[in-house]
Amino acid sequence: MNGMIWVILFGALATYGTRIGGHLILSRFERIHPRVQAGLNAVPAAVLTTLVAPAMITAGPAEWAAIIFAAFIGLRAKLTGMFFASAVLLIVLRQIGFS
Amino acid sequence: MTAPPLSPAAGFVAGIVRSLPICAAIAPFGLLYGALAADTGLSVFEATFMSATIFGGASQMVGLQLFDGRVPGWLIVLSIFAVNFRHILYSAALGPKIMHWRPWQRLVGWFVLSDPQFAESMKMADKRPVAFSWYFGLGLTIYGLWVLESYLGARFGALIEDPEALGLDFMLPLYFFGMLYDFRSxxxxxxxxxxxxxxxxxxxxxxxxxxxxxxxxxxxxxxxxxxxxxxxxxxxxxxxxxxxx
Known part of the structure; x- marks a missing residue:
């Protein structure tokens, strides 16, 4: 089990490296090209999509319904309300066996 | 950058307040991670230690999957790195927004740079300069609760009988979808x-x-x-x- 601690520690080092590394690399450049800036601005949307899209492919009707409901709620509510409302819908749909 | 910066104390409290819905949303994952870790054979200490040092839910889950088999350690580390590779992009995008911090503040700041931390900080940067006090209040609360939930999950996780019925497996995509939706403009x-x-x-x-x-x-x-x-x-x-x- 001692080996597991080492794997965790090196995993933590690698993770911290990703969190500080992007900045260390980019800060070497004096000014940032507009296209690079456009790319950086795209990072949140681009990454978040990759955490959602594949899960949507493997999901079923209950999950799709929850996502559509979330998008609808999100037109008015903020993230918290959106999340909890759609989470409740998902749980209800699963409980009644709609999936 | 229309609004003036907050005082450190007010910023810290504002960060904590902003973290609460995030904490509520990720609490199931912290507990789930802890429960899965215990199920995989990690001790309560190891499960909590992993959350306290790596602090990246998705990569911890992937790590757990690999701990189970006869996968060599370096490959597990590489997989954790691959899942967390997106942080390189976060770091590059956030860096210019926090150049007014002291060096030690930045070193601390990078450590807690999680998905919600990044999304919230970029939204904040649109409105006003990202204050360290606010960022730290946000990050420390998310971090502290994540470690606590991991511990509780590992300690008591066996009590959850049917995680699927509670939709736990889809909570993460649902939450990420909400964050993504906020960027639609x-x-x-x-x-x-x-x-x-x-x-x-x-x-x-x-x-x-x-x-x-x-x-x-x-x-x-x-x-x-x-x-x-x-x-x-x-x-x-x-x-x-x-x-x-």
């Missing part, structure tokens, strides 16, 4: 999402997890770079002001 949102979605799904079906995250993200970012900024800037949208840095 940032052009070119739909081309980026379309490219990332196509890229990540294709990568998932061919190369497999966890590389779909990096590959999909690169597709979306490349799309944004290709579209680029207009040659002669037309009337600037509010968020474009920050580009002068």
């Amino acid at each position: 940032r052009k070119p949102f739909f081309p980026i999402v379309g490219a990332s979605a196509a890229g990540s799904v294709l990568a998932m079906l061919t190369v497999g997890s966890p590389w779909h995250v990096s590959i999909g993200a690169i597709c979306g970012i490349a799309t944004a770079i290709l579209i680029g900024a207009p040659e002669a800037p037309p009337p600037m949208p509010p968020e474009a002001k920050e580009r002068t840095t």
